[in-house]
Amino acid sequence: xxxxxxxxxxxxxxxxxxxxxxxxxxxxxxxxxxxxxxxxxxxxxxxxxxxxxxxxxxxxxxxxxxxxxxxxxxxxxxxxxxxxxxxxxxxxxxxxxxxxxxxxxxxxxxxxxxxxxxxxxxxxxxxxxxxxxxxxxxxxxxxxxxxxxxxxxxxxxxxxxxxxxxxxxxxxxxxxxxxxxxxxxxxxxxxxxxxxxxxxxxxxxxxxxxxxxxxxxxxxxxxxxxxxxxxxxxxxxxxxxxxxxxxxxxxxxxxxxxxxxxxxxxxxxxxxxxxxxxxxxxxxxxx
Amino acid sequence: xxxxxxxxxxxxxxxxxxxxxxxxxxxxxxxxxxxxxxxxxxxxxxxxxxxxxxxxxxxxxxxxxxxxxxxxxxxxxxxxxxxxxxxxxxxxxxxxxxxxxxxxxxxxxxxxxxxxxxxxxxxxxxxxxxxxxxxxxxxxxxxxxxxxxxxxxxxxxxxxxxxxxxxxxxxxxxxxxxxxxxxxxxxxxxxxxxxxxxxxxxxxxxxxxxxxxxxxxxxxxxxxxxxxxxxxxxxxxxxxxxxxxxxxxxxxxxxxxxxxxxxxxxxxxxxxxxxxxxxxxxxxxxx
Numbered sequence: 361x362x363x364x365x366x367x368x369x370x371x372x373x374x375x376x377x378x379x380x381x382x383x384x385x386x387x388x389x390x391x392x393x394x395x396x397x398x399x400x401x402x403x404x405x406x407x408x409x410x411x412x413x414x415x416x417x418x419x420x421x422x423x424x425x426x427x428x429x430x431x432x433x434x435x436x437x438x439x440x441x442x443x444x445x446x447x448x449x450x451x452x453x454x455x456x457x458x459x460x461x462x463x464x465x466x467x468x469x470x471x472x473x474x475x476x477x478x479x480x481x482x483x484x485x486x487x488x489x490x491x492x493x494x495x496x497x498x499x500x501x502x503x504x505x506x507x508x509x510x511x512x513x514x515x516x517x518x519x520x521x522x523x524x525x526x527x528x529x530x531x532x533x534x535x536x537x538x539x540x541x542x543x544x545x546x547x548x549x550x551x552x553x554x555x556x557x558x559x560x561x562x563x564x565x566x567x568x569x570x571x572x573x574x575x576x577x578x579x580x581x582x583x584x585x586x587x588x589x590x591x592x593x594x595x596x597x598x599x600x601x602x603x604x605x606x607x608x609x610x611x612x613x614x615x616x617x618x619x620x621x622x623x624x625x626x627x628x629x630x631x632x633x634x635x636x637x638x639x640x641x642x643x644x645x646x647x
Numbered sequence: 648x649x650x651x652x653x654x655x656x657x658x659x660x661x662x663x664x665x666x667x668x669x670x671x672x673x674x675x676x677x678x679x680x681x682x683x684x685x686x687x688x689x690x691x692x693x694x695x696x697x698x699x700x701x702x703x704x705x706x707x708x709x710x711x712x713x714x715x716x717x718x719x720x721x722x723x724x725x726x727x728x729x730x731x732x733x734x735x736x737x738x739x740x741x742x743x744x745x746x747x748x749x750x751x752x753x754x755x756x757x758x759x760x761x762x763x764x765x766x767x768x769x770x771x772x773x774x775x776x777x778x779x780x781x782x783x784x785x786x787x788x789x790x791x792x793x794x795x796x797x798x799x800x801x802x803x804x805x806x807x808x809x810x811x812x813x814x815x816x817x818x819x820x821x822x823x824x825x826x827x828x829x830x831x832x833x834x835x836x837x838x839x840x841x842x843x844x845x846x847x848x849x850x851x852x853x854x855x856x857x858x859x860x861x862x863x864x865x866x867x868x869x870x871x872x873x874x875x876x877x878x879x880x881x882x883x884x885x886x887x888x889x890x891x892x893x894x895x896x897x898x899x900x901x902x903x904x905x906x907x908x909x910x911x912x913x914x915x916x917x918x919x920x921x922x923x924x925x926x927x928x929x930x931x932x933x934x
Binding site: 532539572644 | 823824836848851859901
């Protein structure tokens with residue numbers, strides 16, 4: 361089995377790396393990571409820098425908050441690029457800009473390293489349950505090599521296409537999720553003001569064309585007024601920016617995406633950026 | 648079994664009335680209706696006016712295009728109100744403004760007639776297959792009386808609450824459907840321009856939080872570029888107006904609904920009002 365370096369042990373990365381250990385992969389982590397101790401106790405090896413980690417691994421995975429974090433870890437001093445071995449595979453599972461994913465792919469290619477962009481959907485619950493959706497961009501050969509590793513972390517694993525295609529798909533996912541939340545929030549805010557029983561409404565709408573996982577899960581959150589994340593508005597806001605930048609790059613007018621990004625920004629300005637994204641509802645209510 | 652008068656034999660009303668005949672209800676229709684002949688051949692009785700029809704029926708159902716059509720058929724000369732018998736039940740299954748539904752309920756109450764607003768979702772296919780969702784506003788007693796009749800036309804039948812609650816729920820349904828179409832259209836327009844395989848994207852997104860019936864069915868339409876209705880943009884535009892009026896009446900800001908209503912209006916101005924609502928995609932593309 362290939363030795364895997366895993367960089368980024370946050371809410372998502374930590375359970376994903378633990379699942380790799382459970383599947384008996386050798387895993388290397390960064391010793392300064394927040395959750396490094398938990399991983400080391402579970403059997404991971406620790407290295408002080410990304411360069412040193414990369415020097416010992418067959419596959420290097422990153423799971424970081426933003427485009428700049430990935431760029432830093434890859435190209436910064438003592439970064440992955442400085443250490444990664446010929447024949448190794450680099451996989452970025454973070455959600456970053458498709459344009460950045462393509463730049464990183466190019467940097468890896470120059471060193472003779474194959475790379476995949478493989479962002480995920482499914483949240484902390486999906487990471488823990490190893491049921492993530494994984495959207496993969498890159499070569500067929502790299503995808504096939506990574507597949508057994510992906511299968512330890514996720515269930516719905518699709519090779520979408522060229523380098524960057526995984527990130528484009530993830531951006532599209534976030535656009536749809538954000539706009540569907542806005543749709544459900546507007547409907548629930550109106551129904552509540554009009555005195556309609558929200559639980560009954562949710563029930564009947566789930567049986568028709570308005571059905572969505574968002575209506576099901578986030579509709580329930582809105583009824584129970586449970587806005588504990590889940591997925592924080594400020595993180596979703598970042599993803600909507602990626603979508604808008606990509607829309608601009610390809611000259612596609614994304615009016616709905618822009619509107620919802622604006623709603624998310626308003627929620628952040630009101631101090632609600634750390635609430636679950638279903639709390640966009642609160643912007644439509646006045647108690 | 649109660650005798651049912653059915654007014655409005657359009658794309659939806661005709662199969663609904665035929666299902667009542669199949670279930671061996673006595674059905675009365677208007678002789679000047681477009682599809683009257685088909686219903687008469689199937690065993691329906693015909694009357695020249697809504698008043699005369701109402702005089703012989705236990706339950707009068709309307710299934711008409713718009714609020715003004717229902718007002719006209721109910722309160723106009725030789726209308727339902729002029730003929731409907733004490734103890735009869737009036738059911739409007741059209742999609743109209745909740746405010747109009749409440750006015751009609753009040754007019755019926757004055758004559759001692761019970762009334763329900765019971766709009767449907769599921770389209771022509773659902774009407775023919777007797778699998779409509781039916782969202783009902785009105786008294787518990789009226790709902791229970793109508794239930795066997797509803798069960799002949801639909802499957803997912805929910806008593807939402809007070810008079811008007813059925814129409815409010817339908818407005819919410821149309822808001823969510825419209826905004827979800829816009830969401831899927833923006834994602835597909837972006838992905839297509841970025842060179843992503845749309846079928847693979849649809850597959851992976853259906854496995855995650857972006858899942859919806861719209862992504863499934865209308866996503867398929869967008870990939871196949873099949874914009875034969877289905878549900879026409881110009882009819883959905885009307886429903887979005889109802890939602891916006893209701894939002895204004897209850898002081899709820901419906902920014903996403905307004906945006907999508909605007910997109911629908913733009914499609915109509917471009918001559919595409921008779922296409923399926925999934926063709927909102929066309930506004931985001933420049934060939």
